[in-house]
Amino acid sequence: MATSNSVSVTGERTLSSAGLAVRKPRNWLRGDMLIAILVLTPSIIAVALFIYSFIGWTFYISTVKWNSVIIDYTFVGLKNWQRLFQDDRFYTDLRNLVYYATGFMTQCIVFGFIIASLLDQKIKGEAFFRTAVIFPFAVSGIVTGVAWRWLLQPTTGINLLFAKIGLTNFHPVWISDPNYGMWAVTIPAAWQFTGYVMALYLAGLRSIPQEVREAAAIDGAGTYTIYRYVIIPLLMPVTFTAIVLTGMNSIRVFDLVSAMNGSGPALATDTLAFFMFQTTFGAYRYSLGAAIGAFMMILSAFLVVPYLRSMRQEVEQ
Amino acid sequence: MSLQRIWTRGAIYLVLLALAAFYLMPFYVMIITGLKPYTDVNVTRMWELPKGFYLGSFLEAWTKVAPNFVNSMLITIPAALISSFIGSINGYIFSKWRFRGADTIFMLFLVGMFLPYQGILIPLVQTLQVLKLYGTIIGLILVHCIFGIPITALLFRSYFAGVPNELLDAAKMDGCGFFGIYRWILLPISMPAFAVVLLWQFTSIWNDYLIGLVVLSSPRLAPINVAVQNIAGSFTTEWNVQMAAALIAALPTIIVYLALGKLFMRGLLAGSLKG
Numbered sequence: 001m002a003t004s005n006s007v008s009v010t011g012e013r014t015l016s017s018a019g020l021a022v023r024k025p026r027n028w029l030r031g032d033m034l035i036a037i038l039v040l041t042p043s044i045i046a047v048a049l050f051i052y053s054f055i056g057w058t059f060y061i062s063t064v065k066w067n068s069v070i071i072d073y074t075f076v077g078l079k080n081w082q083r084l085f086q087d088d089r090f091y092t093d094l095r096n097l098v099y100y101a102t103g104f105m106t107q108c109i110v111f112g113f114i115i116a117s118l119l120d121q122k123i124k125g126e127a128f129f130r131t132a133v134i135f136p137f138a139v140s141g142i143v144t145g146v147a148w149r150w151l152l153q154p155t156t157g158i159n160l161l162f163a164k165i166g167l168t169n170f171h172p173v174w175i176s177d178p179n180y181g182m183w184a185v186t187i188p189a190a191w192q193f194t195g196y197v198m199a200l201y202l203a204g205l206r207s208i209p210q211e212v213r214e215a216a217a218i219d220g221a222g223t224y225t226i227y228r229y230v231i232i233p234l235l236m237p238v239t240f241t242a243i244v245l246t247g248m249n250s251i252r253v254f255d256l257v258s259a260m261n262g263s264g265p266a267l268a269t270d271t272l273a274f275f276m277f278q279t280t281f282g283a284y285r286y287s288l289g290a291a292i293g294a295f296m297m298i299l300s301a302f303l304v305v306p307y308l309r310s311m312r313q314e315v316e317q
Numbered sequence: 318m319s320l321q322r323i324w325t326r327g328a329i330y331l332v333l334l335a336l337a338a339f340y341l342m343p344f345y346v347m348i349i350t351g352l353k354p355y356t357d358v359n360v361t362r363m364w365e366l367p368k369g370f371y372l373g374s375f376l377e378a379w380t381k382v383a384p385n386f387v388n389s390m391l392i393t394i395p396a397a398l399i400s401s402f403i404g405s406i407n408g409y410i411f412s413k414w415r416f417r418g419a420d421t422i423f424m425l426f427l428v429g430m431f432l433p434y435q436g437i438l439i440p441l442v443q444t445l446q447v448l449k450l451y452g453t454i455i456g457l458i459l460v461h462c463i464f465g466i467p468i469t470a471l472l473f474r475s476y477f478a479g480v481p482n483e484l485l486d487a488a489k490m491d492g493c494g495f496f497g498i499y500r501w502i503l504l505p506i507s508m509p510a511f512a513v514v515l516l517w518q519f520t521s522i523w524n525d526y527l528i529g530l531v532v533l534s535s536p537r538l539a540p541i542n543v544a545v546q547n548i549a550g551s552f553t554t555e556w557n558v559q560m561a562a563a564l565i566a567a568l569p570t571i572i573v574y575l576a577l578g579k580l581f582m583r584g585l586l587a588g589s590l591k592g
Contacts, residue, residue, distance in 0.1 A: 035495040036414035043407050043466050044422060050444075050463045051429035054437035061439055115336060118329055131578055132337040135344070138574035138581070139567040140524035142542040146549045146563040147343040150350065150556055156360035157346075191340065199585045252433040255526040259546055273527075276435045281531065290439050297436035304431040308424060 055297060061290035069284045080291040090292075092267045093275050096182045100271070101250035103186030104193070108246050109239065111190070112197030117227070119198075120205045130202070134195030141192070145259025148188035149175070152260075175261045181268030189256055193249060197242045204238035205231070237310075244307040251299050272296050351375060351561035358557045378548075378561035384537060385544035386565065389523060391454055392540055396461040397518040403462065404469020404514055405507060409499055411470055412477040413485060423470070430467035438531055445532060457533045457540070461522050469514050472587050476510035477503060509580075516577055517584035520570050541566045 062081065065074040084090050115133055119126055136144065151157040152174035159171045174184040208231065216226045232239075254273035257263075263270040263278075272292060280289030350358060351374050352367040379386075411423050441460065442451060450456030480503065488498050529540040536547065545566045549559045574581050 032495040033414060033416055036410045037416055039406060039495070040410045040422075043403060043470070046463045047426055047429055047466055050441070050460075051432070051437065052425075054440040054444075055432070057440040058436050111336075115333075118333055121329055123329070123333065127578075129333050129337055130582075131575075132340045134578070134582065134585070135571075135574070136340060137585070138520060138570045140526060140542050140570075142526050142546050142549075143563045143567045144343075146545065146559055147347050149549070150363075150560065151343060151346060153360070156363045160361070160363055188343075191343070195340070196585055199582055203586050248431060248433070252435065255542075258526070259549060273433070273435055276438075277527075280439060286439055293433075293435040293438065296433045300431065300433050304428060307431075308427055311427075312424065 058290045058297070059294050061287055062294050064287055066287045067285040071286075076287075080287045083288060084291045084295070089267060089270065089275055093270055093272045096268075096270060097250060097272065099182040100186055100189070100253060101247060103183050104189045104250055105243065105246040107186060107190035108194050108197045109242050111194045112242065113201050113235075113239075115194070115198045116201035116205055117231075119202055130198075133198055136192045137195045139192075141255025142259045144188050144192050145256045148191070149260045152184060152187075175269055176265060178264075178266040178268045181261065181264045185253075185257060185260060185269050188260070189249075189253065192256075193246065197246065200238050200242055201235065204235045208234055240310070241307075244303045247303045248300055251296055251303075347560045347564050347567075350557050351378075351564055353557050355555045355557055358555060374555075374557040374561040375565070378558050378565055381548060381558075382541060382544045382562050382565055385539055385541045388454065388533075388538055389541040390569075392457050392461070392529075393519055393522045396458045396465070396522050397515050399458070400462045400465035400469050400518050401511055401514045403466060405473045405504070405511065406499065407466065407470035408473020408475075408477050408510075409503055411474040413480075413482070413498070413503075414495070423474070426467040426470055430471070434464075434527055438527075442531060452533060452535060452538065454533065454538060457529065460528055460532060461518075461525070464528075465518055465522075469518065472514045472517065472584070473507070473510055475587055476507065476513075480506070512577065513580045513584045513587070516573060516580050519573060520581070523570055 063075060063077060064072065065076045065079075066072045067080075115129075119129060123129065153159075154171060154173040154176065158174075162168075162170050172180075172184075175181050177184065212230060212234070213226055216230050221229070252273050253271050254277065257269050257271055257274055261269045263274060273296065276289050276292040276296065279285050279292060346363070349365075349367055350363070352371055354371050354373055357368065357371075411419055445451035445456050445460070448456070450459060484502060485498055488502050493501060524542065525540070526542040526546065529543045530546075533539055534543060536544070539547075545559075545562050548554050548562050554562075
């Protein structure tokens with residue numbers, strides 16, 4: 001032991017201390033390991049109970065007859081699911097999800113990448129621009145919705161700016177449009193979330209060694225070629241992260257539509273989350289609501305599982 | 318500097334300025350509209366600056382949301398503190414006491430972090446009712462603490478992973494046990510991590526709408542975002558008051574963000590498991 005202490009700073013130290021850990025009485029270690037497990041146990045129970053058992057419970061509720069204020073756990077099989085799959089509103093919401101996800105994800109990823117690339121050009125005042133772009137992420141979906149409902153009023157707001165620059169005939173009704181309302185909702189949604197994606201890309205760009213770009217430049221590659229064949233492929237993991245995060249955000253969108261236009265005309269801005277909330281806590285059709293919630297869960301799992309699988313190595317270090 | 322380079326640089330700054338203007342525009346509109354009396358809130362003059370410094374809209378909004386603002390403080394501050402503390406201990410265990418199966422448990426925590434709340438809301442309400450915590454501030458604090466377990470554990474785990482194990486071995490040789498190592502080695506150096514996690518938890522709990530709406534919707538006890546939505550959703554409230562209320566709701570997180578923006582950015586990156 002004395003020798004292992006005296007051999008310091010060199011690489012041998014880790015070796016000897018590793019050997020020491022093996023030689024040290026194991027009970028002592030095991031005792032502390034036991035304490036660690038015991039301390040973690042309440043959290044494990046909380047997560048097991050409040051997340052995993054609740055998920056199972058939701059699936060179970062979706063198979064019973066509880067569609068009024070009175071709790072009724074009579075098993076009815078997949079009847080609620082059948083009802084859900086026959087509901088026109090469900091399909092409208094799926095269509096809206098496709099619109100929303102397409103518009104929202106495209107805007108976040110394209111603008112997030114462009115802004116990050118611009119900010120990576122040794123910009124004076126980078127902190128200011130970065131702060132401005134991420135700023136919206138600090139406020140809630142409700143605040144965002146309230147502000148943008150005013151900005152997207154057909155008679156004023158953005159349309160007034162269009163009129164000022166001469167586009168007097170261009171006055172869309174934005175979120176009140178029965179066909180394109182959902183696309184309009186993606187504008188404030190992306191306004192809020194682009195900063196997040198930008199931050200991811202900026203960190204990614206900063207982690208690319210300067211030599212990589214220089215090597216490409218020496219080979220005669222122009223800016224476009226470097227981005228197209230070097231930087232964008234290198235940033236694929238970031239893009240994957242961004243797709244998963246924005247995708248999950250699309251599935252659960254609730255606050256923003258609540259604050260803006262609710263379901264909108266002809267359910268133009270209705271979402272699964274909004275449908276679930278109204279069915280459950282408005283109409284007290286708990287089992288049907290549980291089926292919608294469970295469906296949202298399954299949809300998200302398609303994104304979460306591959307994402308976490310790809311992260312597994314990173315997590316296990 | 319070549320002429321072409323000057324042009325490119327100029328164009329980049331121009332684009333960035335335009336983008337900054339776009340991202341700040343809604344805040345500008347909220348502020349100027351909130352500072353106008355109702356008679357000046359005119360659809361054709363929406364973008365014009367207010368004539369004077371009128372605080373009437375803010376006073377009216379404040380009288381409406383003040384109790385809810387206080388509720389949100391009573392919910393957010395304890396919940397952020399407690400969940401950060403739990404997170405620091407869990408992160409310590411997940412990074413430094415990796416018993417068999419610890420990584421699997423950690424992965425299961427993370428899955429929970431990403432799933433939509435809609436899949437657990439009904440059992441949550443049922444359980445809180447049984448525990449007599451439904452419709453109470455304590456109940457909402459509890460829920461936020463539990464749903465904060467995965468993210469806080471993740472953030473602290475990645476921070477503690479950077480602490481060399483030799484440091485812990487040395488402490489063990491000096492006779493430190495599980496709690497001693499945490500108390501004397503990790504806690505003193507974890508203030509930066511605490512700042513990031515507290516900031517992250519404060520922002521997300523303050524900005525929560527769905528859980529507050531479901532668990533604590535009575536107008537008197539509801540958190541601020543539920544109150545703002547009620548004001549905005551009634552359609553009888555004037556725009557200037559709505560904007561003022563929205564700004565009041567956004568103010569704490571805006572202040573925190575402006576003061577600690579760098580930490581916020583770090584939280585953003587760590588929250589996605591990257592960086």
